[in-house]
Amino acid sequence: MALRALANGKTLGRLYHQQIRGLQTFSLPDLAYDYGALEPAISGEIMQLHHQKHHQTYITNYNKALEQLDDAIAKGDASTAVKLQSAIKFNGGGHVNHSIFWKNLAPTREGGGEPPHGSLGWAIDQHYGSMEKLIAKMNAEGAAVQGSGWVWLAVDKELKRLVVETTANQDPLVTKGASLVPLVGIDVWEHAYYLQYKNVRPDYLNNIWKVINWKYASEVYAKECP
């Protein structure tokens, strides 16, 4: 009886249900640096919009979609559950990708742009010949992405090999291979560069390497390839 009274208020009912199922919602991660700290490579204006508006919107919509999915699953509503998959991929993918992206960047005075030493540096030289050649390849593939997407340096954790890959829209890297672990991702959606670089995506790509956080990439690599 008391339970029904609780469940009558839709929100209360859902909260109760979510408590039982442990539905976790997501919130915007903080950046480890100020919005303006990546200048002149990426403007403070872009960083603020990108973080506070674009990433936040993905999170808000992801949480909404998860709530709706939770409801649909509880009710055994398979067609709604399936219909929600694209919203989950878009928005969940957006959250996953941007969370990685903020860690991929660092101000130059905190090591941004400094090439990796150690095992990742060696693997890059082995596989691509040099850092310059890797950068040229990623810039070419990033520039060639039609519409919106990402270009990635990844490690295949099964094959222990470095891979350069692109994804469309907010598809997470694993959609290109279940064993791919992202090391460096570069957002080539127009919102990532337009206010500063306008249509000249290649200029954005050339400049972003000055603030790429190879320390983080090296840590991830070392974990997969000890």
Place this chain on the structure above:
Amino acid sequence: MASVTTIVSQLTSSAFLPATEFCRLSQSLLHWSQMQGPGIDLKPPPYALDALEPHMSKDTLEYHWGKHHRGYVNNLKKQIEGTELDGMSLENIILASYNKGDVLPAFNNAAQVWNHDFFWESMKPGGGGKPSGELLELINRDFGSFESLIKEFTIAATTQFGSGWAWLVYNDKKLEVVKSPNAINPLVLGYHPLLTIDVWEHAYYLDFKNLRADYISTFLDKLVSWDAVSSRLEAAKVLE
């Protein structure tokens, strides 16, 4: 060929031709010039680059038309030079390179050239308002009301994830709203496009930043040329 280009560019700079006349004339000229198999050119919008202010800035037009659209034209010309696509009309290049969905390299540039031509002509200074005549009748018939069309078109434009376009089309004697990703357009589905809005971020980022919804409502309230949509509907009915 040269005389066709001159007539079109004279018309676009003329202040004297009423919008509906211009649209009808440019449609038939386009049709004629396609029969002649013209080269690919960057057509200017049918208004000055600052004419859509304050709803779409001169800055946006300068980049969107002057860089993006121009880039698609120049890249397409380079791509088709010396190939079998060279000398074909733009619409035929699109259909040939669409290749039933297994797109060939020229498709992206060709479709984007066409899409942007169509987009500029979908707007006019002092646009917005309501459609009338037969167009309004069909809207009421197929959507229930003008407000309902606006709602559906807005939803399509808002929910086209990533880059793409939203369209009003005429298909099987009915009006429909569709959306498409990246460069895809309804020509490849055999539909007759009547109206489009570009929802690639470059179309609105300078003026609206992330606020795509505000851009869409401004487009519908202040920019859309229902005259152009009516002319296109007239042309499409002849073909169906």
